[in-house]
Amino acid sequence: MTSTFSREDAFAGWSRLHGGIDPATSVWIRGWVRIAHACAGPLVRIGVGPSAATVLGVMVTAAVPVVALAGGAWPLLALMLVLLGAVLDGVDGAIALRTGTASRWGRVLDPFADRCSDLLLILTLVILGAPMWLGVALALTTLMLESVRASAQAAGMEGPGALTWWERPSRVIVTAFATASSGIVWCARELGVTVLPWIDGASLATLYAIVAGILAVVGLVHLLVAVHMQLRR
Structure with a gap:
């Protein structure tokens, strides 16, 4: 089955799992589906199942705030872990589609793992310097969106009701930028390069958390409107 799994099969499978949304209509979704299925191929060949990939993704993401806590240039390694965890998050569904092993348990495990990863990414922003209250507010808004x-x-x-500005890719991108910025600022100052002396990793993490908060609130409102429109009929 895996040897004949085409790009069209990947798009069709993703669409079935996401309420009929056509991934070909978005360059970002189209690219993401391609990457996920390209990475899924080798894992399928060595016998990795979708649940194992899901759990591994959470374990990798759990290391992100721990590594970021070390400070210095370590957030750059945390960046690599953020990206690896994101890939594994998409690969589990691709593995299930390729092997025909999608299950009801997987439909429970996957969103649970996603919420764990969401909270770990938000915790990383706090560790990098964003205010605790802002991290808590962002976490609550994210959980409210997914609860709705x-x-x-x-x-x-x-399906998902609506693809808002605050979906999994956005959460990964914000944390990726925050970890990258923190590590780059530290490295630049170690090399004696200071373009904006009043900007540091903590202030950048706060800025990213504020942007994330705006995206989360707008996303929540967007989803509420979309759900109301769909369920009132």
Whole structure:
């Protein structure tokens, strides 16, 4: 089955899992599906199952705040772990589609793992210097958004309802920029390069957390409107 799995199969499978949304309509989603399925191929060949990939993704993401806590240039390694965890997050679904092993348990495990990863990424922003209250507010808004989506799906809504500005890719991108900025600023200052002396890793992490908060609030409102439109009929 895996040897004949085409790009069209990948797009069709992703669409079935996301309420009929066509990934070909978005360059970002299209690229993401391609990357996920390209990475899934080798894992399928060595016998890695979708649940194992899901758990591994959370374990990798759990290392992100620990590594970021070391400070200095370590956030650059945390950046690599953020990206690896994100790839594994997409690979589990690709493995399930390629091997025909999608299950009801997987539909429970995957969103649970995603929420764990979301909270770990937000914790990383706090460790890098964002205020605790801002991290808590961001975490609550993120959980509210996903709670609305899950409740709407339980009420009969098909698919995600709407692709908002605050989905998994956005959460990964914000943390990736925060870890990269923190590590680069530290390295630049070690080399004697200071372009903006009042800017440091902590202030950048705060800025990214503020941007994330705005995206999360807008995303929550967007989803609420979309759910209302779909379920009122």
